Amino acid sequence: MPDALADVPLPAGPPEDQGREVALLALVAAGVLSSFTGLADDAASAPDVVTRVALTRMAGALPAHLDPIERAAVARSADLGQQAAPFLALLADVDARTAGGDWWERVVKTYVAGGMVIDLHRALSEGVDEDVRAVVTGALVENGHAAWVVATLGPVLAAEPQLAARLALWGRRVAGEALSLAQTVVRTRPDLVAGPPDAAVAGLLSAMTGGHARRMGRLGLTA
């Protein structure tokens, strides 16, 4: 009987050295799904129909990015759903902790967290297989949200220093949650990074902090 069992082929899984690529694809898929939900929620809470339409269109552009991610996962015999689930849970957790008390806090949260998640994914894609890197880079294309936030919120902030001060503080809090998320993500899947996790995490946080400062600067806020 043991001999017969030995003849049963092992379940087909990704080759050992594709674990990093598969983990990254799952993380980026979770990011796309979570960004979609966030933008759709923002659209539903929009103060007017024109804004609702604009955000609905931005959200609608996201699901198409799932197609190449899914193809790359299938090519590696990976179960994307199973692999993405823990990342979705982490993202939902951050989302719940940064719900935003009013419309502008919502907008800043989507801008700050979305930008930092993109920074994280881009930094994690360095050194992975070229085809996976291309897929990931394709999924990180700006859908116009950042430019929309700068054009819409920028003038409001310039005219309302009290609001600017409150949103600067709020942005810092959201950024803190995003940095903490990055650390949890790497702790959950250390195969996402090459080399010693601590050094890799330091590099990720630095990329995210730098991107965050630039984005806040575009709004006229101090990070």
Next chain:
Amino acid sequence: MPDALADVPLPAGPPEDQGREVALLALVAAGVLSSFTGLADDAASAPDVVTRVALTRMAGALPAHLDPIERAAVARSADLGQQAAPFLALLADVDARTAGGDWWERVVKTYVAGGMVIDLHRALSEGVDEDVRAVVTGALVENGHAAWVVATLGPVLAAEPQLAARLALWGRRVAGEALSLAQTVVRTRPDLVAGPPDAAVAGLLSAMTGGHARRMGRLGLTA
């Protein structure tokens, strides 16, 4: 002074006989936005990642329908945002009254209400300008949701008579809200229908009730 005022041109609005077309475009735009929000919410509440991806894709296909609607409204010098706002408020109201207590109630609500709203829009498009009718019909294309519901929920209902009984009741309640919505919509914008509103409303309700019975039948439920 009255003479000088008489020289002021009237604000440019749609020609009188385009009121019906503009109202319909606004109603359908509101329907697309509201369906998008509903599907995006369902996606976010999905019990597993595969379902979340499927619903996210269906939602993502909707915003593109806004483009021809917007072009047709612009061609009639209509402010789509302003005209759609009251319809969006009505739809949000129905949504709040049919939130659904669990996952399957959510799914049935989207299926029942979405189908009846499509019935309503199709019935209202009869007799309007051909180009507007084509735009509206294009926006009512099924995005795969109904087939997905039948394939996913159908076998569950066949195996669980108690759930089927509960969801049949729930479907009736959602249908009642949709019928009531149709009446409120026509009361709000009587220019949506030609001829006496009462007769027109009777025709709309009949189209919606017939479509509802067919859809419930596809699930093996009595409407």
